Amino acid sequence: xxxxxxxxxxxxxxxxxxxxxxxxxxxxxxxxxxxxxxxxxxxxxxxxxxxxxxxxxxxxxxxxxxxxxxxxxxxxxxxxxxxxxxxxxxxxxxxxxxxxxxxxxxxxxxxxxxxxxxxxxxxxxxxxxxxxxxxxxxxxxxxxxxxxxxxxxxxxxxxxxxxxxxxxxxxxxxxxxxxxxxxxxxxxxxxxxxxxxxxxxxxxxxxxxxxxxxxxxxxxxxxxxxxxxxxxxxxxxxxxxxxxxxxxxxxxxxxxxxxxxxxxxxxxxxxxxxxxxxxxxxxxxxxxxxxxxxxxxxxxxxxxxxxxxxxxxxxxxxxxxxxx
Amino acid sequence: xxxxxxxxxxxxxxxxxxxxxxxxxxxxxxxxxxxxxxxxxxxxxxxxxxxxxxxxxxxxxxxxxxxxxxxxxxxxxxxxxxxxxxxxxxxxxxxxxxxxxxxxxxxxxxxxxxxxxxxxxxxxxxxxxxxxxxxx
Numbered sequence: 001x002x003x004x005x006x007x008x009x010x011x012x013x014x015x016x017x018x019x020x021x022x023x024x025x026x027x028x029x030x031x032x033x034x035x036x037x038x039x040x041x042x043x044x045x046x047x048x049x050x051x052x053x054x055x056x057x058x059x060x061x062x063x064x065x066x067x068x069x070x071x072x073x074x075x076x077x078x079x080x081x082x083x084x085x086x087x088x089x090x091x092x093x094x095x096x097x098x099x100x101x102x103x104x105x106x107x108x109x110x111x112x113x114x115x116x117x118x119x120x121x122x123x124x125x126x127x128x129x130x131x132x133x134x135x136x137x138x139x140x141x142x143x144x145x146x147x148x149x150x151x152x153x154x155x156x157x158x159x160x161x162x163x164x165x166x167x168x169x170x171x172x173x174x175x176x177x178x179x180x181x182x183x184x185x186x187x188x189x190x191x192x193x194x195x196x197x198x199x200x201x202x203x204x205x206x207x208x209x210x211x212x213x214x215x216x217x218x219x220x221x222x223x224x225x226x227x228x229x230x231x232x233x234x235x236x237x238x239x240x241x242x243x244x245x246x247x248x249x250x251x252x253x254x255x256x257x258x259x260x261x262x263x264x265x266x267x268x269x270x271x272x273x274x275x276x277x278x279x280x281x282x283x284x285x286x287x288x289x290x291x292x293x294x295x296x297x298x299x300x301x302x303x304x305x306x307x308x309x310x311x312x313x314x315x316x317x318x319x320x321x322x323x324x
Numbered sequence: 325x326x327x328x329x330x331x332x333x334x335x336x337x338x339x340x341x342x343x344x345x346x347x348x349x350x351x352x353x354x355x356x357x358x359x360x361x362x363x364x365x366x367x368x369x370x371x372x373x374x375x376x377x378x379x380x381x382x383x384x385x386x387x388x389x390x391x392x393x394x395x396x397x398x399x400x401x402x403x404x405x406x407x408x409x410x411x412x413x414x415x416x417x418x419x420x421x422x423x424x425x426x427x428x429x430x431x432x433x434x435x436x437x438x439x440x441x442x443x444x445x446x447x448x449x450x451x452x453x454x455x456x457x458x459x460x
Contacts (some may be wrong), residue, residue, distance in 0.1 A: 024384060026383065096360055
């Protein structure tokens, strides 16, 4: 069926009927943002059923895509219908992107798996701004779980935590030492650890460093507060070794969230995060526009200018509210 | 960048090698050229089938498909791709790059290929051909 001449309601109906082009188009609209994205959000959020959202993050080349590909092969065998959002970076210079995650998932995905590549489009933090909206489309179309594969991250890009129920952090043998393991950031947010490429030398050392780090979480009380100790899984994504155990660990975390009531709490904080993000973006573009029109010379005081600009934005937003 | 992104919808193009042709140097160069022109390139890589390319184009809501051909299979493969696109009711342009003898260009055009780019085509021509195929 061609989707070119469908109106919006027909497009949503086609998507809900399983038409892949229609689902793909809805996601494009979410990616474009602004009123188009809002329209899709309004049409889909009442159809969501609370799909399990799993974030997969880690350094570039850690094996996130290959692991994700293996999961998309496994999950249909378990009666699940997964969708994947694979995020890759946009160029800060040209806005272009090479979205190459499908290469690693090639030949793995089952019939009913939906994979969408998403570029960050200028957003730092490891995800694209459109991710919550895209996840909502997948959820509303009956996909469960939704796997979010982040860009290759460093130490601090932890946006995925705000977007997912379960965060899987992928590391490799030889990736660091006990000091690295205790640095703040990425490793703190893991619900499940994966040491991928575990057939390489150093896997047991890496496991020991992570276990020690988790022991210290126990000592410091971080673990007790959560009532949960993240498990450490060993995988070789290229041949699928350990992938089923990884999925079992992800499910166990989900059960933990449900049984402790944390799932609801995470979803509320996710909604808060998304709402905050939207308002921040709206203000950000206003700030940028207003700043663009400032007449500046290098001798002026930045504090004074910022104060005046902030006042000006406040006035604009009040008048905008008045107009509406 | 943000203003640029807001101004015009991003062009999204699927690039692939169809069949057993393993020469992927050219398509990687093209991927980079299109990225640097601000497009989002969904790179599928080697050994794709007409079905896998259609699947990807649907899920990615691609604006165009680019195939690279270096093993003299273009007179078979390009029409096969067009047939698959028609069967899926996927009305997006197909662009072929690689080694296509002049004598075969008319046949590919007759099969519905929107643009044909030969070896040594300058980056500007590649970008212009993709843009023109999407917005004729």
